[in-house]
Amino acid sequence: MEQVVEARTRSGGRIKFYIGGLLIFAAVVYLIVTSTRANAQYFFTIDELFSRGQSVVDQNVRVSGAVIGDSIQYDPQDLSLHFTVANVPADNKQIEAQGGLAAVLHDAVTDPGRTRLDVVYIGPKPDLLRDEAQAIMTGHIGNDNVFYADELLLKCPTKYEEAVPSQVAP
C-alpha cells in the first residue's frame, strides 16, 4: 500500500525538479549573457586601439603600454596625472621571443618610431609609475585621441622574476 503512494508522489515530484533545475539553468545562462555584454572589456595593444579608429571611441577598453618616464606630469593639487605610453606586443610568445618583458619594455621606450598614446588619470600617482614600467589601463579613448583611464595597474619587471605583484591603483 505504502509503495503505491510513494510511486505517485515520485512521478509528480520529478517534473517539479526538472522545472526547478531548468529555471536555475535558464537564470544562469541569462545572467552570464547579459553580464558579459555589460562588462566586456576589449584588451588592446596601442596599435590595435588606433587601428580601430572611431569604432572604439568612448568604449570601455583595456590597453597596455610601456611608460615613458620623461612624459610623467603630476599635479598634486587636482591629482591629475598625465603620461605617455608606447606600444608593446601583448602576445606572450612574442614577448619571450624578443627577450622577455623587461627587454620589450626597454625597446618600446627607446624606439621613437613606436605608436604612442597620451594618458590622463585622476588620482594619486602610483609608486610603480616610472620609466619602462608596463601600464595596464582601463578606460576609454576620447575624440582627442587621449586615453582617459579609470583604473591603472602597473608592473615592473625585476631582475629574475619577470613581473612582481603591483599594487592596484583604485
Next chain:
Amino acid sequence: MVANLGYGSLIIAFLVSIYGAGAAFYGARKNLPSLVDSARNAMLLTFPLLTVTALSIVYLLVNAHYEFPFVDEVISNSMPFYLRITALWGGQAGSLIFWSWLMSAFAAAVTLRKWNRDREFLPWVILVSLVTLAFFLILSIFVENPFVRLWQSPIGNITTSVLQPSGTTLYIPSNGNGMNPLLRHLGMIIHPPMLYLGFVSFVIPYAFAMAALITGRTDDRWIRLTRRWTLVAWLFLSLGLILGARWAYDVLGWGGFWNWDPVETASLMPWLTGTAFLHSVMIQEKRGMLKQWNMVLIILTYDLVIFGTFLTRSGVLSSVHAFAQSAIGPLFFAFIGLTFVASLSLLSRRWNDLRSDAEMTSIYSREGLFLGNNLLFIAVFIFCFWGVIFPVLTEALGIIGQKIPALAGIFNGQKITVGPNFYNSTTVYGFAGLALLMGITPVSAWRNSTAKTVGKSLIIPFALSLLIIPVLLLGGMRSIPAMIGFWICTFTIIVTVNEFWRAARARHRAQKENLLLAFWHLASKNRRRYGGYIIHLGAILMGLGIIGYYFFQTETQGTIPQGGQISLGQYTVTFDSLSVFNTSDNRNVARAVISAYKNGQFVGELYPRRDYYNESQQTVTIPGVRSTLEDDLYIILADWQPLSTTGATFKVYHNPLINWLWIGGFVFIIGMLWAAWPVKELEMVALQNSVPIQKQAG
C-alpha cells in the same frame, strides 16, 4: 653541500614515488600484498625525503646563499630570520616544493591509518596520491628547480644550471631582491600555507573516491572514511580565503578586500565545489542519493585545486598576483586534462552502480533543499569559471574567425576581459539564494517535508524578520537591494538561533539540565549539525559586512596642507603632521598623523604610512584605520611632497559594517573547528552500525 643533499633527496623522492605508484598498481592487479606493502613504504618514505629537501632550502634561505637565483629573489640582507623561513613559499620554486612536502605529509598520514577493513582501497589511494605528488616533483626538478645556481663565464656571461658548466665560476651576488614587501605581512605569511593545506587535503577524498570507483566498492564507505579529511580541507581553504581578504584590506591600500582577481577567484572555485560536496555527501549518507553527483563534485574539486595552483603559479592571466610566465603552463594543462578524462571515464564505468537508492519526494524535504543549495553553489562556480577563462577563450576562439571568414566579426581573436562588476552582478543572486536557503533548510525534515510543514514553521520567523524593513527605512536607508540583503540576513539569523533555542529548551525540560548545559550537550552530541549552524551564522555575519561595504562604501580624496582638513559624511579628518625617517631594516618611512572627528567630536589619531623598501625599490601603503563595530574610517597616505612636507594627498574611505566580515570569519572558523573536532571512536562505531537501517528506510 646542503644543496646537493636537498637536490639528491628531491630526485630520490621522485623516483620513489614513481616506484610506489607502479608497485601499487601492479600489486593490486596481480593481487600481491607484499608489493602493495612495498608501495605503502614508498609513500611513507617520500615524507622524510621531501622534509630533507624543504629543510635544505630553508637552510639556503636563512644563510642567504645568493648563488641560488631562487634565494636571491626572495631574500635580502636586511630580512629578519622568521621572514627568511616563510620565504620558502614566497617564490615559485619554493612554493612548489612546499606544496609537495605538504602533499607527502598528508599522504603519509593517510598511509599510517588502520586499513584492516578497507585494504582494497589502499593500493589505489597510494596510486592517486603518488601520481599527484610525482607530477609536482616533475615541475620542481625539470621546470622550476630551486637548486639551480648562477655561473659566470670568463667573459662575464651569467648562466643558470644545477651543475657547474665547464670553464665557469660560481657567481655570488652580494645582496638579493628580497621578498616582495607586500608579502611581508602576518596575513600573507599564514595565508599561502593555509590555502595550500586546503588544496592538498582535498587530494585525499579524491584519492578515496577514485579507489571506490576502481574497486567497485561504491557504497558510501569512501565518504565516511574521508569525512574528516574533507572538513579539514575545507577548514584550511576557508581560513586561507579569509586571511587573504584580510591581507588585501590591510596592505593593498585600495579600501577593499576582494577584487575578483583571477587568482582570488581561482582559490574560491574549489571552495565552492567543495562546499557543495560537503553538503551533498550528507544526502548520500542519510538517503543513499546523489552518488554520481558526489563523484562529479569531488573530481571537479580535485581538478580545480590543480587549476588553482596552476593559475597562481603560471601567470597565464594578468593579475595582481602576476607571477612569472614559465613553462609550467602546458604541463599543468596536460595533467588537469589527463586526470579529468581518466576520472570521468572511471565514473562512467561505474555509473549504473551509483544509482540512487531512493528518489526525492519533495522539493521542500531536506534533501530537496540541499540539492537546491548544490545547484546554487555550482551556479556561482560557473559564473566564476566563465569570468576567469573568458579572456583566454576569446583569444583562443580567434582561430575560428581565421578559418571561417563569415564569423571573423564575432571570433576576431581579440582578448576580452570581464571586470569585477561581472562577478558581482552574477554571483550576488547565487549568494543571496544560498543565504535564504540557510534560513529555510533547518526547519525541513528528511523525505517528508512539504511546502505546508516548512511554511508553518517559518511563518513566525518570517513575520519577525520583516520588522527589520521599517527599522532600516527609519534609519534612512533607501537602497532596495541592500534592504533585501539585510532582510535575508535577519531571517536566517532568527531561524538559526531559534533552532538552538528550541532544541536546548526541549533538552532543558526533558533532562532537567540548566539551559547553558543543555545547549552544550546538544551541540557536543551532534557536532556536524550544530557546527554547521555556527558556520551559517558566521557566513551571515560576513554577509552583513559585505552588504555594508558594497552598498554603502563612500570615498573621497584630496591634497591638503598641514592643518587642512577633508570631510566625508559624518567624519572630518585633519592633517596634523608628517615625518619621514629611515628604519634599521632599510625602509624609508613616511608617516602622517591624522586627527579624526566624528560629528565634530575627536575620536582618535590615525597614522597612515608609506614604507619604501630600498632593496626592492617598492612602496607599501599601510592605511590608518579606525575600526568600530559600526564602521571603519580608512585613510591612505597617497602622496606627499618631498621638498616641503607641508602638503600631502590622502584618500579617505568610509566602510560601514566591514568589521562584521572579520567577526563573521571568526565565528565561521569556530563553527568549523566544532564540526571537525575529533570525536570518540565509540561514536564512529555507532554511526557505522546505523548503515543498514538507513538502507531499509530507502
